[in-house]
Amino acid sequence: MLRNLLGLRQIAQRTISTASRRHFENKVPEKQKLFQEDDGIPVHLKGGVADAILYRLTMVLTVGGTAYAIYQLAVASFPKKQD
Amino acid sequence: MTHQTHPYHMVNPSPWPLTGAFSALLMTSGLAMWFHFNSTILLSLGMLTNLLTMYQWWRDIVREGTFQGHHTFTVQKGLRYGMILFIISEIFFFAGFFWAFYHSSLAPTPELGGCWPPTGIIPLNPLEVPLLNTAVLLASGVTITWAHHSLMEGDRMSMLQSLLITIMLGIYFTLLQASEYLETPFTISDGVYGSTFFMATGFHGLHVIIGSTFLTICFFRQLNFHFTSSHHFGFEAAAWYWHFVDVVWLFLYVSIYWWGS
Numbered sequence: 001m002l003r004n005l006l007g008l009r010q011i012a013q014r015t016i017s018t019a020s021r022r023h024f025e026n027k028v029p030e031k032q033k034l035f036q037e038d039d040g041i042p043v044h045l046k047g048g049v050a051d052a053i054l055y056r057l058t059m060v061l062t063v064g065g066t067a068y069a070i071y072q073l074a075v076a077s078f079p080k081k082q083d
Numbered sequence: 084m085t086h087q088t089h090p091y092h093m094v095n096p097s098p099w100p101l102t103g104a105f106s107a108l109l110m111t112s113g114l115a116m117w118f119h120f121n122s123t124i125l126l127s128l129g130m131l132t133n134l135l136t137m138y139q140w141w142r143d144i145v146r147e148g149t150f151q152g153h154h155t156f157t158v159q160k161g162l163r164y165g166m167i168l169f170i171i172s173e174i175f176f177f178a179g180f181f182w183a184f185y186h187s188s189l190a191p192t193p194e195l196g197g198c199w200p201p202t203g204i205i206p207l208n209p210l211e212v213p214l215l216n217t218a219v220l221l222a223s224g225v226t227i228t229w230a231h232h233s234l235m236e237g238d239r240m241s242m243l244q245s246l247l248i249t250i251m252l253g254i255y256f257t258l259l260q261a262s263e264y265l266e267t268p269f270t271i272s273d274g275v276y277g278s279t280f281f282m283a284t285g286f287h288g289l290h291v292i293i294g295s296t297f298l299t300i301c302f303f304r305q306l307n308f309h310f311t312s313s314h315h316f317g318f319e320a321a322a323w324y325w326h327f328v329d330v331v332w333l334f335l336y337v338s339i340y341w342w343g344s
Contacts, residue, residue, distance in 0.1 A: 026308040028149065035150035042095035043143050055098065058135040062105040065128040069112045
């Protein structure tokens, strides 16, 4: 009976793994080719245009935010006198 | 000769340490703006840039390891040391909160009624939801070990299944704990009992959420065939972190929920 159970488990696993192959293919070799391209592009930009857009967005928000923080610090340093 | 003759990783120049540092500035000054000037824009900007930094920095590490092959055995050893040292620093972080709890509870002051729990505090019953939470996290420790063994044996489906169960147990813990927080008859402002209870369990809950997120990322990486049966340090790091979170809860349960009631 145990042998039958083991057989059933193996069939179930095989069925499930075939189904998963339909949904998920191994795209790692493609990625490896893309990121090992000898083009001198640093890893944070090597994925394509989306990388550059996200980088620029992050930088703008960070630098802009820092400028705003320093501005608020300046405002907070000279409180308005209350009459 | 243009190839490296050593096993180390000479990283490309990266902007993320800088953006990370600035995001920390924005978060801290943002907190000050929120507390004192009723403005949340800096804090929100800080949290957003922090998330953007974390996403891009860790995305780059995946690219460097899985796609570019930079994670040699030597590099992996360094990553292991790094994760271990980070977890040790987190142990010290929690040690502080446990110190505070024991300082106040071992010698309760007259203002508290000279007893622990202090007069007027109705503690939670440790045999109700807190015990269930303990079982949930212990079970998740078993399922994550199942996931690791499946991964090492090349059993893709079992690994995905058991990792998913681990993540679901983590989410279940978080939901249970959130419901407990709504049910407590005491609040964080209820003296030193409230402070120690919510600071310790609150930071623990945050770490459960962080751990569950880390595990979820591992789940998607496994779906995308990033891990091999012999090289999967990202998963191991997540598993170490998860076990740490589990152990902290055990200390919390025994000290605050059980002895502290």
